Amino acid sequence: AQSVTQLGSHVSVSEGALVLLRCNYSSSVPPYLFWYVQYPNQGLQLLLKYTTGATLVKGINGFEAEFKKSETSFHLTKPSAHMSDAAEYFCAVSDMDSNYQLIWGAGTKLIIKP
Amino acid sequence: DGGITQSPKYLFRKEGQNVTLSCEQNLNHDAMYWYRQDPGQGLRLIYYSQIVNDFQKGDIAEGYSVSREKKESFPLTVTSAQKNPTAFYLCATGRWGFGYTFGSGTRLTVV
Numbered sequence: 001a002q003s004v005t006q007l008g009s010h011v012s013v014s015e016g017a018l019v020l021l022r023c024n025y026s027s028s029v030p031p032y033l034f035w036y037v038q039y040p041n042q043g044l045q046l047l048l049k050y051t052t053g054a055t056l057v058k059g060i061n062g063f064e065a066e067f068k069k070s071e072t073s074f075h076l077t078k079p080s081a082h083m084s085d086a087a088e089y090f091c092a093v094s095d096m097d098s099n100y101q102l103i104w105g106a107g108t109k110l111i112i113k114p
Numbered sequence: 115d116g117g118i119t120q121s122p123k124y125l126f127r128k129e130g131q132n133v134t135l136s137c138e139q140n141l142n143h144d145a146m147y148w149y150r151q152d153p154g155q156g157l158r159l160i161y162y163s164q165i166v167n168d169f170q171k172g173d174i175a176e177g178y179s180v181s182r183e184k185k186e187s188f189p190l191t192v193t194s195a196q197k198n199p200t201a202f203y204l205c206a207t208g209r210w211g212f213g214y215t216f217g218s219g220t221r222l223t224v225v
Contacts, residue, residue: 009154034213043120043204043216051211090157092213099164100210101145106156 002027004093006105014113019063019078021108023091026072033074034092034102035065044090050074061085086112117141120205120217126225127192127199135190135220137205143215145208146188150174150201151219157204163188192222200224 007022025031032051036044048059055067061084065076074091091105118139127133137146148160159172163182177196182188192199202221206214 032211032213036216041202041219041221043218044206044214045216046213049213094211094213100208101162102208102214104157 002031002093002095002098002103004091004103004105006089006091006108008108009106010109010111012111012113013081015083016080019076019081019085019110021076021089021091021110023065023074023076023105024072025074025091025093027093027095027097029095029097031093031095032100033065033067034094035059035063035074035076036090036092037061038088038090038107040087047076047089081110081112083112083114086110118205118207118215118217120203120220122220123218125220125222127222128225130194132191132193133222135192135203135205135222137188137190137217138186139188139207139215140186141207141215142185143207143209144185145210146182147206147208147214148172148178148180148188148190149204149206151204152201160190160203 003026005024034049035047038044048057050067058064063078088109090107092102094100121136145164147162149157161180163169179191205217208214
């Protein structure tokens with residue numbers, strides 16, 4: 001069965017520093033991978049996704065993620081954190097076995113220190 | 115402009131009362147989902163529907179009911195059997211392999 005692990009329920013970085021949010025997944029078939037962002041009292045917004053092709057995926061707001069099959073990882077990065085990046089981030093996986101239904105990680109709350 | 119609309123944004127329920135949360139989409143997506151979100155607990159699936167007139171229980175369906183009479187609409191009823199309904203409820207639509215599109219959510223509070 002598929003599963004998603006996000007390391008760290010809270011991650012704190014200084015403004016201007018590198019953002020790294022970790023996501024590891026399990027899937028027995030080629031996965032589709034997603035990162036979503038949620039601001040307080042709002043729905044989730046798609047940041048980026050990997051389906052096929054290039055393993056480095058660029059998303060909105062300067063975020064990117066790299067699919068590493070050998071490590072079963074899809075970590076989210078941003079070179080320089082901004083105060084507006086403070087939000088909760090969710091990683092998700094889907095594949096043929098789940099009928100393309102998304103399996104979610106528990107979420108990581110990103111805190112930006114001034 | 116295509117999208118997904120949840121209403122109301124805030125809802126208050128008295129003890130023993132049933133309430134219905136609305137979810138409407140004009141994205142022409144087949145699949146629709148209801149999630150519950152509590153602080154620190156991520157997303158928990160309540161019900162989902164992949165086609166009109168068919169729906170499946172998710173992980174926490176007890177105390178909830180849904181209907182899918184038309185493609186555009188997937189209302190969620192929180193019944194009096196749900197003993198702890200205070201939460202943030204999210205509706206989403208999905209296309210195979212393309213991820214989900216979310217509504218802006220309904221915050222339900224028991225008074």
